[in-house]
Amino acid sequence: MKKLFAAATVIALLLVAACTAPAEREENSGKVKIGAPDGTGGMIIHYLVSEKGYGNAAVHSDFELYPVKDCCSSTSQWALSTNLYDLAVMCPDAAASLLEKDSRFEIISPCLINSDIVVLKTGLPPQKIGVAQNRTHQAQIVAEHFGAGCAVATMLPAALPYAYEKNAVDGVVVDALRGLTMSGDKLPATAEAAGHITYVLVINKGFKKDPRYQEFLHLFQESVGDLNNPDVLLEEIRKYKNIEFTRKEVELWSRLGIRYVFTAAQTRG
Structure with missing residues (x-):
């Protein structure tokens, strides 16, 4: 009985050590994991994965979407800190809270205005x-x-x-x-011309070493341009949320100053 108790104690200690040890991101291990909210902030990731994942005959299957119901919840910030995600679309408050606690992450660009x-x-x-x-x-x-x-x-x-x-x-x-x-x-969120930043793109700094990082930036920037096109926006809203918006709603979208943005620098090989 004593041996069984000792063995159980050792296993428990090993499990605790595994859970509490700082996890390092595994390079090129499977798909790039992207956390995204289930609203407007997640739509660009949905579009990037489902519509921009193809380049001629090649399929870019490296990107995977993980919906996050509330980016401001502690669970979402925990998921980033434990390396469940490589990148995430987060509201500014959640991103600031994460960066204050964990220096492994950084904001690389705002991605949504007035959403x-x-x-x-x-x-x-x-x-x-x-x-x-x-x-x-x-x-x-x-x-x-x-x-x-x-x-x-x-x-x-x-x-x-x-x-x-x-x-x-x-x-x-x-x-x-x-x-x-x-x-x-x-x-609108604000009447100011510059707009109000409602979502930012946060990355694990370790992902910058991954060759897929530059490809992600390229696809993200393309997605921004596409979704600021009213025709593309209408179709993507239908596919993403099964909402049948009309030109009237898209025109109001524009008047409210809602737009996707991207300012991060990229290096194309």
Whole structure:
């Protein structure tokens, strides 16, 4: 019995050591793993994987999408820190929190502007606006539009449309793909020409050594250009979320200043 107990203790200690030891990214081991939210921020990754994964007759099968429901959750940041992902599309608040805790990661570029929009009850001066928890930048959107006199109610992202429907709040800040299907007035994240950064691209620095890094940058930049084309955008929204937007919604998308961007430098061989 003592031997069995000792053996079990050794196994338990080995398991603890394996779980707590800092994991290093394995070079070129299988697919490149990309974390992405399930809204507008994830659409560009979906497009990159499903539409840009082909080059003439060659199939780029190195990229794999892992949907992340809420990039601001501790689970999503844990997934990056434990090397589950090589890259991820994250909101600025989640990215800043991750970088503060883990120096192995860096932001290489903003990738979405104004993709969080304000949806308001028509004709009502707002007294309380719902925002997603842990998203300071959404509270800033509310303050810019309505000043300090408007209260902010934080809740889970999935609860925002329900709170709006049940009149628990006068408006909400939500992802554009959800907000444009809701009734009410639509306001942009900001009236400033430069726009409001709503998502950034975060990478594990170790991935920069991977030859597929430059290929990813190239495909990502192409995807940005494609999705800023109204015709491509309409088709991709249908494929990504099975939402039948019309030209009216796409024109509103443009008026709200929603656009994909990419500023990272790339080296083509």
